[in-house]
Amino acid sequence: MEALAERTVGRFGRVDVLVNAAFPGTHRRNVLDMDAAYLEQWRRTVEIATYGTLLACRHFAPHMVAAGHGSIVNLTSMSSRTGYAGRSDYAAGKAGVHLLSHCLADELGPSGVRVNCVAPGWIASDVLDDWMRARAAAEGVPYEEILARDVNAMALRRIATEEDVARAVLWLASDHSAATTGATIDVNAGHQFT
Numbered sequence: 721m722e723a724l725a726e727r728t729v730g731r732f733g734r735v736d737v738l739v740n741a742a743f744p745g746t747h748r749r750n751v752l753d754m755d756a757a758y759l760e761q762w763r764r765t766v767e768i769a770t771y772g773t774l775l776a777c778r779h780f781a782p783h784m785v786a787a788g789h790g791s792i793v794n795l796t797s798m799s800s801r802t803g804y805a806g807r808s809d810y811a812a813g814k815a816g817v818h819l820l821s822h823c824l825a826d827e828l829g830p831s832g833v834r835v836n837c838v839a840p841g842w843i844a845s846d847v848l849d850d851w852m853r854a855r856a857a858a859e860g861v862p863y864e865e866i867l868a869r870d871v872n873a874m875a876l877r878r879i880a881t882e883e884d885v886a887r888a889v890l891w892l893a894s895d896h897s898a899a900t901t902g903a904t905i906d907v908n909a910g911h912q913f914t
Contacts, residue, residue, distance in 0.1 A: 721775040721776050721778070721779040721780075722779045724779070725779040725780045725783065728780075729783050734783065734787055735780050735783045735784055735787075735790065736784070736787075736789070736790055736791065736893075737790065737791050737792075737793070737893040738776060738777065738780045738781075738784075738790070738791075738792045738793070739792075739793045739794075739795070739889055739893070740772070740773045740776050740777070740792070740793070740794045740795065740817070741795040742768065742769075742772055742773075743765075743768065743769050743795075743810070743813065743814075744764070744765050744768050744769075746761065746762075746765050746809050746810065748805075748806035748807060749762075749806055750805060750806050751808055761809070762808070762809045765809040765810070765813055766809055766812050766813040766816065768813070769813025769814060769816060769817055770813055770816030770817055770820060773794055773816075773817045773820060774820060777792060777820075777824055777835075780792075781824070781828055781833060784828070784831075784832075784833045785828065785831040785832075785833055788831065788832045789832045789833065790832070790833040790834070791833070791834045791835075791836070791892060791893045791894075791897070792821075792824065792828075792833065792834070792835040792836070793836055793837070793838060793889050793892045793893055794817050794818075794820070794821045794835070794836070794837050794838075795817075795837070795838050795839075795840065795885075795889075796814045796815075796817050796818045796821075796837045796838070796839045796904065797810065797811075797814040797839055797840060797841075798839055798840065798841040798842075798906065798908050798911065798912050799811045799814055799815075800814035800815045800817070800818040800837075800839060801815070801818075801839075801912070801914060802912065814839075817837070818837055818839070818904065821835050821836065821837045821902070821904075822902050825901040825902035826902065829901050829902075834892075834897070834898075834900060834901040835901055835902065836892045836897070836900060836901060836902065836903045836904065836905070837903070837904040837905070838885060838888045838889050838892065838904070838905050838907060839904050839905065839906050839907065839908070839914075840880060840885045840907045840908065841880060841906070841907065841908025841909065841911040841912060842870070842879055842880065842908065842909075842911060843879070843880055843881065843882060843884075843885065844879045844880065844881050844882075845882075848879070852866045852867055852870065853866075873911060874908070874909040874910050874911045875909065875910025875911075875913075876909040876910045877909075878909050879909060880907050880908055880909045884907050884909075885907050888905045888907050891905075892905065
């Protein structure tokens with residue numbers, strides 16, 4: 721991260737925006753079913769999410785502080801506030817990023833650097849579609865029934881898209897959000913209110 725920050729500043733002369741969105745894919749596993757190998761994977765997953773975000777902020781933020789402005793946008797998740805069985809690694813990693821963002825907003829705010837989060841919920845994708853189809857098969861009901869049930873649980877009666885998430889990130893990165901820091905924008909079509 722230190723080398724990446726230096727290369728970025730060397731090439732572009734400054735850093736205005738940092739978006740942290742990396743998170744390793746994992747398989748669902750209940751805590752009591754974790755063996756030693758999966759416990760290590762759990763640790764690594766949380767470390768990549770939280771410590772990885774910390775490292776990126778640690779090495780990019782000084783350039784923003786020196787310039788007196790900047791925006792850091794960290795992608796968390798609806799799961800950063802609500803845990804689900806088998807996803808403790810994901811929830812813990814995203815919750816760590818969520819609270820790290822609050823700390824950084826307080827630390828960097830006096831220097832003109834804003835730190836916010838975007839917390840997506842379910843996002844329309846092949847992965848979500850496959851998961852819904854698996855649930856439908858497990859329950860012995862048509863896929864359309866699962867889809868309708870899930871969509872009806874959302875206030876906007878639709879599933880958010882990648883473009884919806886990107887728009888929230890762009891708003892937080894822009895001067896349109898100049899007075900916003902320490903905030904989280906939920907992009908979940910009203911699946912969860914916070």
